[in-house]
Amino acid sequence: MNATLQFFGDWGHVLCAGLFAGLTIWAGRRFAQSMIGKLLVITLSLTSIWALSIAFRGVVRVESGAIESLRNCAWLVCLFITPRYLSPATIRDGRSALPLYVILMLLLFGQVALELVAQAAAGQGAIVVRAAEAAIILHALWVIGALILVQRVYAGCDEEARRRLAPVALVMAAMWSYDLLLYLAAFLGDSGSTNLLFAMRGAAMATLAPVVAIVLHSPAGRSFHASRALKWQGTKALLALLGMFLMMASLFAIDMFASKAVQAVATGGLFILVAAGLIILPATRVRHYLRLLVAKHLFPHRYDYREQWMAFVDTIGNKGSAHDAATASIFRRAVKAMADITASPSGALLMPGLDGEMHWHDGWNWKGELPRECMLPTELIDRMRNKAWVVDVAQERAAGDQLPPWLQDDATIWALVPILHYDALIGAIVLTRPPVMRPLDWEDFDMLRTAGRQVASYIAEARGEQALAEARRFEEFNRRFAFIMHDIKNLVSQIALVARNAERHADNPEFRADMVLTLKDCADRMNILLGRLSQHNTGAESAMAEFAIGDLARAVVTAKGAGHPVLLEGDLSLAITSDRIKFEQVISHLVQNAIEASEDGAPVLVHIAKDGAQARIEVRDHGCGMDARFVREELFRPFASTKQGGFGIGAYEARDLVRGLGGSLSVESAPGKGSVFTLCLPLSGKSAPEGNSQEKAA
Incomplete structure (x- = not known):
């Protein structure tokens, strides 16, 4: 030293x-x-x-x-x-x-x-x-x-x-x-x-x-x-040290007492035993058996409930946590989380079908397939439902109870865990026996029963999310139909107004010309609606183009003014870059709403002006108006309307379209004084200087 x-x-x-x-x-x-x-x-x-x-x-x-x-x-x-x-x-x-x-x-x-x-x-x-x-x-x-x-x-x-x-x-x-x-x-x-x-x-x-x-x-x-992990690692280290000591002691004894020939044979045999140990000890069955021994003799309970619960939640709640991509679905993750508790190598999920019988729904690491219809005795289902009974399949076989063939004949099936959501049996998980066969005890029953209820809540949540997604798709479908019905109502109102006026002004050439324009506009808009209803309509991106606001507003005013006076004034040369069809829909909705809110003969005013870098379009009427509460809480909600027989869709759809175009829509109104809807959109770079003009359509 x-x-x-x-x-x-x-x-x-x-x-x-x-x-x-x-x-x-x-x-x-x-x-x-x-x-x-x-x-x-x-x-x-x-x-x-x-x-x-x-x-x-x-x-x-x-x-x-x-x-x-x-x-x-x-x-x-x-x-x-x-x-x-x-x-x-x-x-x-x-x-x-x-x-x-x-x-x-x-x-x-x-x-x-x-x-x-x-x-x-x-x-x-x-x-x-x-x-x-x-x-x-x-x-x-x-x-x-x-x-x-x-x-x-x-x-x-x-x-x-x-x-x-x-x-x-x-x-x-x-x-x-x-x-x-x-x-x-x-x-x-x-x-x-x-x-x-x-x-x-x-x-x-x-x-x-x-x-x-x-x-x-x-x-x-x-x-x-000391945690279970520390004791488990300490046990393995102690076994390794003990094995090393026994091996060295054997070599020492051989060296002291045996002849040369016996030493050679004994040394070779010892080498074979060590090699066999290195192969056998890492085996899953051996490690599982050692874990059972450690849990039995070093701990008061079989399970470390904190670690088991954390692992359970991590497996079932984290879609990306599993090493196998197949466990991505909530159903397979639920089976794997349950199987990990008892170290079962595989499992399957059964869920009731429309006929009320249990059917194979999903599985994790399952070899082969269960029958599509996994029939269970009524008495067994009643026990699982009423008593949260975890079925010990081996015990049921030994007791001679009647089991369906798929349970009776498959010796690897170990347990059947009920999936109870409140008092409803929404499924059952089949677990195969672990690497080291052992009987189920009270700890297994309590753990599996509790985990089964948690699995039920996750499955119910997944079903709720699926139902919500379907409801949202139906909501989108109904929303689209509500918009279309609103547009159809406007077209019907426009055509009916032309028909009434035709009785009085059919001989007037100017009226006939306006009537032709109105009917042509209605036909064009009906074709657009048919396109929106088509199954081939995939909601393609908007066609953005630059156009003068005055030209498009003039066409709307001309079409709407066939039966009601509508004035157009302001700087008609201002240009924007937007979706022409959607912008026309917005102006048409606002003008139609203003006409419906106005008394007969009371003009509707459409005013276009420049406000900084934006175009400002106002649609003003002198109708009944709305109170502040209705404007704040009801106006832009679908199916809320102050008009007799109104759909309550126009203002909601107009604001939705304006937001999609990158603009804003605001309103000022008071009871008895009418309303002013103000639409603001960014100007394009080619807008001409302000000018003043005024047109009237009547």
Whole structure:
């Protein structure tokens, strides 16, 4: 060992000795009156003496001798007495661990005996080497047994005793785990790792002093809880260390007692066993079996409900979380989330059809197919619906209950979980048996029943979203039809007005000319409506073009003015870039609404002006007007109208079209004073200077 490592080793053990000496004095002052306090003082003082003896002797050998054995013995007695002090019930429950205590005490005596043999045979090198190797094996076996004992004692305590014992158990587990690494390195003959681990042993032990200080400061202890993941990984690490130790011990025994031929055969057999272990241990069935053992012996419950619920919600609620793209649908995600709870390799979702019978709906990782109609007995369905009964298929088979062939003949089907939404059975999930077959117990039933209700809420939500999407499509369809019906009503009103006026003015050539224009406009607009109704109409993008507002407004005024006076004034040369057809629809709606709101003979005014970078088109009438509440809350809502027999669509459609064109529509109105609808749209770059003109159509 080099001087630097020797220096750190010596002073690390000195630090450990000083810290535990201080803890000994503190414990003596606070707890020396009680038996458990005296035991704690002895244990801490022996730990301090052990560290001090190594520092004085120098870090030159692996064996710590009799003082280390005394230290371990003191901690072992502490482990035996403390749980009984914290929880008297532990005395009765801990009797099964007494043989392990006895074995560990015998191993301690064996270590001391080997130390004495090594010292007595100091001049005989072979005996010293064999004694040292045997001592290392005994130390390693003792540490492994001590770790197992810590686990058994801790697991056998009640909840309150565990909470108070946890810091002490943590100190023992950490101390002896470090010793196990040290003795394994020594057994393997790795002198570099052995010297390093032994030199740092004092410093590592010193890091445990604060934990002991916590125990002394708070006699009730603190609540320490190791997660399932930590315990599972710790179990795997312990098994790996144990396997490595057994392998090295086997090689050591072969080397000591067997002949050359036997050594070769045994070494080859050991190699084959190791290779087989490397192949078998990673298998899904083996890992699942080990998890079952860990859950059974280290935890009060089979499931870690927090982790299970988080994983369940993550799987069923996150469409992109699954590794398989096939799990994108809510139904497959629901099956996978349920199967993950019990480690089932596959599952299927059954849902009732229109005939009321269960049908295959979806599956996850399912091999083959279930029959399309998955008949279930009425009695079984009633139990699932009324009692939220999780069906143990294997138990039903064993009881001789009548099951449908698809359940009776498929030995892989393990459970049938009801999907209950309130009191309605909206489906059932079929789960296949896990890699390691086991009977369902009360924890499985409770977990699956609760998860089934959660799955039902997700499926109901998905169905609601689907129904909402369909309702929105119907709403869009009805909305389009409402607009079309409104346009048809306007055309019918326009044609009826022309027909009435024809009785009086049929001989007037000017009237006949206006009538022809009106009928032509109605025919053109009817063709547009037919195009909107066509199944080939895919709602193509608007045809944007530049045009003069006055030209289009003049055509609308001429068509609408055949039966009612309509005035057009302002700057008719202003130009905009927009969809001509939609813009004409807006002007036509506004003018038609103004005509319908006006008294006979009361003119409607359309005024065009420039307002900065926008064109401002006002449609003014002198009709009955509207109050502020109606304008604010009802005017631009569909199917709200103040006119007798009105559809209430015109203003709503006009504003919708204007927004689509990038403009705005506002209104000013008062009862008895009429209304002014103001349309603003961006001007194009080629608008001519303002001019003034006025036209009248009557």
